[in-house]
Amino acid sequence: xxxxxxxxxxxxxxxxxxxxxxxxxxxxxxxxxxxxxxxxxxxxxxxxxxxxxxxxxxxxxxxxxxxxxxxxxxxxxxxxxxxxxxxxxxxxxxxxxxxxxxxxxxxxxxxxxxxxxxxxxxxxxxxxxxxxxxxxxxxxxxxxxxxxxxxxxxxxxxxxxxxxxxxxxxxxxxxxxxxxxxxxxxxxxxxxxxxxxxxxxxxxxxxxxxxxxxxxxxxxxxxxxxxxxxxxxxxxxxxxxxxxxxxxxxxxxxxxxxxxxxxxxxxxxxxxxxxxxxxxxxxxxxxxxxxxxxxxxxxxxxxxxxxxxxxxxxxxxxxxxxxxxxxxxxxxxxxxxxxxxxxxxxxxxxxxxxxxxxxxxxxxxxxxxxxxxxxxxxxxxxxxxxxxxxxxxxxxxxxxxxxxxxxxxxxxxxxxxxxxxxxxxxxxxxxxxxxxxxxxxxxxxxxxxxxxxxxxxxxxxxxxxxxxxxxxxxxxxxxxxxxxxxxxxxxxxxxxxxxxxxxxxxxxxxxxxxxxxxxxxxxxxxxxxxxxxxxxxxxxxxxxxxxxxxxxxxxxxxxxxxxxxxxxxxxxxxxxxxxxxxxxxxxxxxxxxxxxxxxxxxxxxxxxxxxxxxxxxxxxxxxxxxxxxxxxxxxxxxxxxxxxxxxxxxxxxxxxxxxxxxxxxxxxxxxxxxx
Amino acid sequence: xxxxxxxxxxxxxxxxxxxxxxxxxxxxxxxxxxxxxxxxxxxxxxxxxxxxxxxxxxxxxxxxxxxxxxxxxxxxxxxxxxxxxxxxxxxxxxxxxxxxxxxxxxxxxxxxxxxxxxxxxxxxxxxxxxxxxxxxxxxxxxxxxxxxxxxxxxxxxxxxxxxxxxxxxxxxxxxxxxxxxxxxxxxxxxxxxxxxxxxxxxxxxxxxxxxxxxxxxxxxxxxxxxxxxxxxxxxxxxxxxxxxxxxxxxxxxxxxxxxxxxxxxxxxxxxxxxxxxxxxxxxxxxxxxxxxx
Numbered sequence: 001x002x003x004x005x006x007x008x009x010x011x012x013x014x015x016x017x018x019x020x021x022x023x024x025x026x027x028x029x030x031x032x033x034x035x036x037x038x039x040x041x042x043x044x045x046x047x048x049x050x051x052x053x054x055x056x057x058x059x060x061x062x063x064x065x066x067x068x069x070x071x072x073x074x075x076x077x078x079x080x081x082x083x084x085x086x087x088x089x090x091x092x093x094x095x096x097x098x099x100x101x102x103x104x105x106x107x108x109x110x111x112x113x114x115x116x117x118x119x120x121x122x123x124x125x126x127x128x129x130x131x132x133x134x135x136x137x138x139x140x141x142x143x144x145x146x147x148x149x150x151x152x153x154x155x156x157x158x159x160x161x162x163x164x165x166x167x168x169x170x171x172x173x174x175x176x177x178x179x180x181x182x183x184x185x186x187x188x189x190x191x192x193x194x195x196x197x198x199x200x201x202x203x204x205x206x207x208x209x210x211x212x213x214x215x216x217x218x219x220x221x222x223x224x225x226x227x228x229x230x231x232x233x234x235x236x237x238x239x240x241x242x243x244x245x246x247x248x249x250x251x252x253x254x255x256x257x258x259x260x261x262x263x264x265x266x267x268x269x270x271x272x273x274x275x276x277x278x279x280x281x282x283x284x285x286x287x288x289x290x291x292x293x294x295x296x297x298x299x300x301x302x303x304x305x306x307x308x309x310x311x312x313x314x315x316x317x318x319x320x321x322x323x324x325x326x327x328x329x330x331x332x333x334x335x336x337x338x339x340x341x342x343x344x345x346x347x348x349x350x351x352x353x354x355x356x357x358x359x360x361x362x363x364x365x366x367x368x369x370x371x372x373x374x375x376x377x378x379x380x381x382x383x384x385x386x387x388x389x390x391x392x393x394x395x396x397x398x399x400x401x402x403x404x405x406x407x408x409x410x411x412x413x414x415x416x417x418x419x420x421x422x423x424x425x426x427x428x429x430x431x432x433x434x435x436x437x438x439x440x441x442x443x444x445x446x447x448x449x450x451x452x453x454x455x456x457x458x459x460x461x462x463x464x465x466x467x468x469x470x471x472x473x474x475x476x477x478x479x480x481x482x483x484x485x486x487x488x489x490x491x492x493x494x495x496x497x498x499x500x501x502x503x504x505x506x507x508x509x510x511x512x513x514x515x516x517x518x519x520x521x522x523x524x525x526x527x528x529x530x531x532x533x534x535x536x537x538x539x540x541x542x543x544x545x546x547x548x549x550x551x552x553x554x555x556x557x558x559x560x561x562x563x564x565x566x567x568x569x570x571x572x573x574x575x576x577x578x579x580x581x582x583x584x585x586x587x588x589x590x591x592x593x594x595x596x597x598x599x600x601x602x603x604x605x606x607x608x609x610x611x612x613x614x615x616x617x618x619x620x621x622x623x624x625x626x627x628x629x630x631x632x633x634x635x636x637x638x639x640x641x642x643x644x645x646x647x648x649x650x651x652x653x654x655x656x657x658x659x660x661x662x663x664x665x666x667x668x669x670x671x672x673x674x675x
Numbered sequence: 676x677x678x679x680x681x682x683x684x685x686x687x688x689x690x691x692x693x694x695x696x697x698x699x700x701x702x703x704x705x706x707x708x709x710x711x712x713x714x715x716x717x718x719x720x721x722x723x724x725x726x727x728x729x730x731x732x733x734x735x736x737x738x739x740x741x742x743x744x745x746x747x748x749x750x751x752x753x754x755x756x757x758x759x760x761x762x763x764x765x766x767x768x769x770x771x772x773x774x775x776x777x778x779x780x781x782x783x784x785x786x787x788x789x790x791x792x793x794x795x796x797x798x799x800x801x802x803x804x805x806x807x808x809x810x811x812x813x814x815x816x817x818x819x820x821x822x823x824x825x826x827x828x829x830x831x832x833x834x835x836x837x838x839x840x841x842x843x844x845x846x847x848x849x850x851x852x853x854x855x856x857x858x859x860x861x862x863x864x865x866x867x868x869x870x871x872x873x874x875x876x877x878x879x880x881x882x883x884x885x886x887x888x889x890x891x892x893x894x895x896x897x898x899x900x901x902x903x904x905x906x907x908x909x910x911x912x913x914x915x916x917x918x919x920x921x922x923x924x925x926x927x928x929x930x931x932x933x934x935x936x937x938x939x940x941x942x943x944x945x946x947x948x949x950x951x952x953x954x955x956x957x958x959x960x961x962x963x964x965x966x967x968x
Contacts, residue, residue: 012773013811015796050794134798136809136825139767139836146837152809153768153825186787248793279817297817299791306789310816313856317753324751343942 830961
């Protein structure tokens with residue numbers, strides 16, 4: 001197609017979990033590259049499949065734009081370095097500078113260039129700038145050098161622009177671009193000569209390459225669902241697995257496999273985890289969510305009998321292992337496993353898991369709580385968790401039930417890890433919530449206490465998630481979880497428990513933990529609840545951090561968010577602003593002292609009466625609105641700073657009282673930026 | 676089954692012969708195993724040390740591997756403390772390495788039109804060796820039969836000419852080819868008559884006795900001492916600039932550690948520190964090797 005650019009980076013297999021991200025990253029990177037060259041185009045679309053990243057740019061005009069502009073530089077008063085830098089980056093001389101409105105300007109003219117001549121550089125830039133979590137270099141045999149970094153070795157690069165093949169040498173990977181690509185690795189490995197994108201898409205489709213990742217993903221789910229439905233089964237929804245499986249095949253073929261009946265005695269979580277983690281099979285479930293003896297599998301070529309036998313057999317070997325672990329684990333009591341936790345390190349500076357459990361015990365109340373805490377980590381040394389760490393807690397619950405623990409204890413063992421993510425739900429029982437709370441506070445206290453703080457995107461101990469978990473639990477269960485104590489009490493008690501074990505935490509730990517949690521609350525309110533940052537700041541400053549109440553803070557922020565757009569709120573805010581501007585220092589007046597203030601002026605008398613009402617109903621916003629109205633009225637009509645010192649003092653005392661009342665009950669106002 | 680030749684079964688030893696012939700034809704020198712205990716072919720100095728430096732180096736060999744902790748007293752069909760790898764190193768990697776690998780499967784009798792062969796991401800790391808690379812596990816009908824890695828660093832040193840390492844799990848490849856479920860049922864010599872020998876016949880007793888030795892009987896005190904002796908010897912040999920003998924001490928120390936680990940006498944914290952000690956030795960050897968080139 002005219003004015004269309006098609007580039008395909010053909011490489012060895014791109015890790016499946018990366019496809020989804022690579023699709024958006026590659027389009028974004030190439031868009032910014034095109035812009036950096038001043039290219040005009042309508043859109044960039046990208047496709048990622050196991051062996052290729054494809055970029056399609058539509059309506060890419062043959063020449064980049066001519067640029068003719070007055071480019072603004074530093075202020076005239078700016079240091080010489082800045083001015084020199086400005087000149088240098090635009091390749092101009094000092095005599096070219098134009099002074100205007102206190103700034104330097106340069107007249108810049110850049111002539112447009114032929115896109116064709118820029119494509120090679122664009123590809124180089126793309127290879128350089130495309131972000132990969134982990135990339136590699138390979139040896140370029142002809143050049144005797146190492147390649148640029150890429151996810152896996154690049155084998156060819158297809159490039160067509162404006163219906164013409166573009167041949168350009170891409171030095172960083174030692175490849176000359178060409179006008180052909182290859183089909184499916186096994187089903188259609190031959191060369192495909194390409195004319196344009198439409199031709200490319202069609203030829204690949206005929207050669208068993210499903211270019212559109214999302215359609216491929218959808219197709220896989222639909223096909224497995226269809227096959228499952230014929231057996232009255234459903235597919236256990238698993239987006240991560242679907243993402244990965246879609247990235248593992250150039251073209252999806254779907255089939256149903258069988259699990260030998262004798263393995264069906266294994267817990268469902270073990271069956272589905274083994275299928276998913278080891279084999280990337282989809283568990284098929286009955287209508288009541290129980291795992292059936294069938295699985296859905298996706299292959300890269302049409303399935304054959306030998307393939308089916310092989311796939312069943314591999315799963316059988318995996319499940320034999322799991323069954324062996326399960327049987328061995330059941331021979332040992334959870335108490336015995338719990339004893340082995342003294343060898344499991346919680347953190348090298350904070351001792352073992354047994355020590356963690358001891359600390360959690362020191363803040364527990366009920367018998368169920370003590371029992372659940374004693375066993376909550378006992379599954380960690382089991383063989384099953386050695387094989388499937390993601391089943392921690394899940395196996396604990398299963399083993400607890402098997403040895404006859406109560407429903408409450410068994411459930412709490414599993415749920416004390418919750419919430420495991422921002423979208424995960426909370427523990428369903430109070431015992432579970434309490435233990436989850438203890439565990440998380442203990443982790444936060446210990447790690448922050450030895451100076452381990454997350455930095456940027458690095459949070460190896462998931463402290464941010466831990467703090468958010470605490471906040472969410474407090475919001476949902478507050479009174480019950482805290483059992484009459486404050487969060488600070490729990491933090492202090494745990495700090496003492498650490499110190500009793502000979503672990504000295506920083507003296508600032510209490511404040512550090514509070515501050516850290518409050519920071520998480522801010523992020524939570526802003527990102528998840530969509531509350532205005534100013535409101536959040538205001539609400540948070542209205543608390544003393546030791547008495548911080550997470551649930552009330554969120555409620556307060558919600559109330560405030562609803563009030564802010566109202567004219568009444570704006571009026572109170574204006575009154576507050578004006579009154580604060582007049583008073584010299586805030587002071588709390590004695591009870592009923594306002595009543596004794598006498599005013600001659602009617603406006604001031606009205607205001608005094610209003611303030612007296614407000615004192616009686618300090619938290620009633622409507623009453624405050626009325627006072628605010630009276631106050632604004634007074635300010636408009638009365639000279640507050642009266643020449644008579646006694647009058648002035650009375651006026652100011654009255655305004656002071658209004659400010660104090662608002663501070664105490666709507667203290668958030670002082671932190672709202674005046675707009 | 677269509678993939679088992681009816682007239683004659685593809686034996687364990689046939690597969691080794693085929694792979695040796697195939698990789699020899701690709702220009703690899705065919706070596707014999709390293710004669711001390713290693714956990715993987717990667718530890719053979721022709722992999723670990725030869726990965727460093729600029730020279731070309733193509734080699735293939737069978738390497739028996741010892742992983743004391745994986746022993747199961749010959750009770751588990753596919754977990755053993757002793758097994759065979761077929762190791763290929765190509766440095767630098769050729770231009771069409773994946774195709775060469777797939778052809779090697781055909782060379783041992785795989786029909787790629789009926790099996791689902793997949794390259795599944797693998798970030799390979801060997802902490803004791805300070806080695807890392809990127810590549811894939813190669814799956815055949817859901818079973819991992821090969822590890823395929825482009826080395827990026829060894830002994831903490833970046834490879835100036837990154838080698839390609841292909842490691843076949845010979846027992847897995849063979850169970851697959853012979854359509855048997857247990858390693859011990861593998862037909863070793865291809866005979867179908869009374870002279871037939873299985874993997875179990877050849878190695879069953881070895882597996883049972885070594886499982887007992889590794890888990891239950893090995894002398895802990897002796898191993899602890901050996902570990903320290905090898906560590907000291909390695910350092911001493913490095914001072915004499917004898918890199919290869921020094922490296923051998925490092926491998927021996929590592930095997931002592933693996934045995935101690937199997938004996939269950941190494942706690943989690945100690946574990947990390949033993950691995951770190953071996954890594955220090957490995958790094959020193961790699962450094963000395965590079966300096967000697």
